[in-house]
Amino acid sequence: MGDNVVAKQLPGELAKWDPVFTRRVMGRMWPFMRLYFRAEVRNLEVFPPSGGALLVCNHSGGMLTPDVPVFGPAFYARFGYDRPLYTLAHYGIFIAPWGPLLPRLGVVHASPEAATAALRSGAVVLVFPGGDYDAYRPTLQQNKIDFDGRTGYARTAIETGVPIVPMVSIGAQETQFFLTRGTELAYRIGLPRIRAEIMPLTVGLPFGFTVFFPPNLPLPSKIVMEVLDPIDPKDFGKNPDIDEVDAHVRRVMQRALDRLAARRRFPVLG
Known part of the structure; x- marks a missing residue:
């Protein structure tokens, strides 16, 4: 739907999201990602069916990370193109020749202001709190959840009153x-x-x-992304402690990543 009401109500880059363009790109991208990485996105059925949600994931694969190209098509296949998915990204990726096209796909400069505006509009926001620090974690620590002490995502979820939806990804750190x-x-x-x-x-x-x-x-490593049960910051009391929420999210994610790692038989092959 080119006439997207949610996007039109949002400021700056957020308003540039183009569902028609996104559908075209995702449709061409997914067959390749599924074939090359044998990609799987699991448990999307636990994702909130409507409304704003903050999707929090570990970041993997270095500069050519496949995280968003793997997850995006699966998200839109389930929820359709009337529900925007915004991804907060480091300014460095916008320097590339295709940088000006990224906001049309919902990829915008990371900032608390952008996240807050999108979430309050009822959109879904995907964040990688660990950023490039996480995406370049050493191979010997590839299955470790490490946000480098960054807790801003938890503050944003608490302030906007949206659920945090943890998600873990495995395989891209073997590329x-x-x-x-x-x-x-x-x-x-x-x-x-x-x-x-x-x-x-x-x-x-x-x-x-x-x-x-x-x-x-990237090597054709098998990539699995798994959505985990939503976490409501309200469950942590009237005035949730940011560090407590962050610690709980990371603990849940680490347990899930450990489980996926234990089931992985061979590097790259999966």
């Missing part, structure tokens, strides 16, 4: 070998001044050993 985030190196060369706090070292194909650039192409 190449992640040696280190390079946090110390990043600080030594002053990258935090340009909002970059890591200098990751990875090994993959076709470029072998890389330091951030050029990005290696």
